[in-house]
Amino acid sequence: MRSDLLADLLQHTWEHLLLVGLSVTVSILAGIPAGIACARHATLRRWLLGFASVMQTIPSLALFGFLIPVPWIGGIGTRTVVVALVLYALLPILRNTVVGLDGIDPAVRESAVAMGMTDSQMLRQVLLPLAAPTILAGIRLATVATIGTATIAAAIGGGGLGVFIFRGVGTVDSAQILAGAIPAAILALVADGGLAWIERRLSPL
């Protein structure tokens, strides 16, 4: 019985980590390039930041519900969950990328241009290293929030630590709820601490 519970716990924690890892990775891969593009084009910025902000305002359970009937990305299970979590995680990453790039001293940009750097040299050697701490803060925010939100995945068959919570709520069993909530909280704390450490290491100033 005990070892059953432990195996169960490990399996759902692993599922949870996969959901979060996959969602945050996709958000980073989409959010940083989108943020770079937004920092250059005012119109694009308005639209993309607006879109990401609207996504944030939709309650998570409702967003899962909306996505289920959508062809290709919808349905019951992991795929829908990842899409929803990506939509949530996008805003902090996108916005912090834009803010990080906007915050760079204009004199630094001017000298980079005057040195004859190409756009990509400037991005790689100057802009991204200087914006990195802000971008990383966004990734940290997104990760911690996603660890919490991912518990709702169980509602549409996405697995993860939410399975214990929903089971506990259904059977009015506090122990079950805690079996999901405590590991999720620990994951969030560990992720927060770890990413904060990397942020400090990367900080140029």
Added chain:
Amino acid sequence: MATAIQFRDVSYSIGGRDILSHLDFSIERGETLVLLGRSGSGKSTALKLVNGMLRPTSGEVQVDGRSTRQWDPIQLKRRIGYVIQHIGLFPHLSVRRNIAVVPELEGWPAGRIAERVAELLESVGLPEAEFAQRYPRQLSGGQQQRVGVARALAVDPPILLFDEPFGALDPITRVDLQNQFLALRHRMEKTSLFVTHDIREALRVGTRIALLHEGRLDTIELASEFPQASTLAARQFLACLE
């Protein structure tokens, strides 16, 4: 003397506002031409037309006999060192790495870069052992601008642009850096275009002075003859000396 930079009937306007109108003058190889003018006279804009950061609305700027429109924009900028008032050192790089940026972009071997950095730091009065590993935030304003000058000189460009480089420094540091500038000029054959609103600085560092007034060339004179200039704008500047 050969002409290094030539403005040919250059005008620049933005948003319907004329910043520069019909500038016509040239800068000879090896001289330091000071662009003197009040805030808003268009002198910084004139500098940016030289290294291609801005394009003239009409007319053309020639560098080494070729219009800036015909130059490859990257090649043009690499031939021209640029020093600005706000310095713009890269805060995430050490002094050494800041100076090494353009040599690295040009693909110099590491050994040659290291030698060059040491030599440049020496020539701007910052001993390598003490300063190379520091970050810009660990330097005073004057020291930062010395690094800014060293960085602009890194690949030994024949032309240098200075945009009020010493404007934000205290008067003693400013004179110190002006002297350093003069000493460097003696040692290296460079063509310099130097923007300032300070008539004293103009007289100290310039071989010739071009006075810009409301986007037009008001007076252009040898520095030694500038005090005799008779236009209203020139006399206003000269009155600051009394």
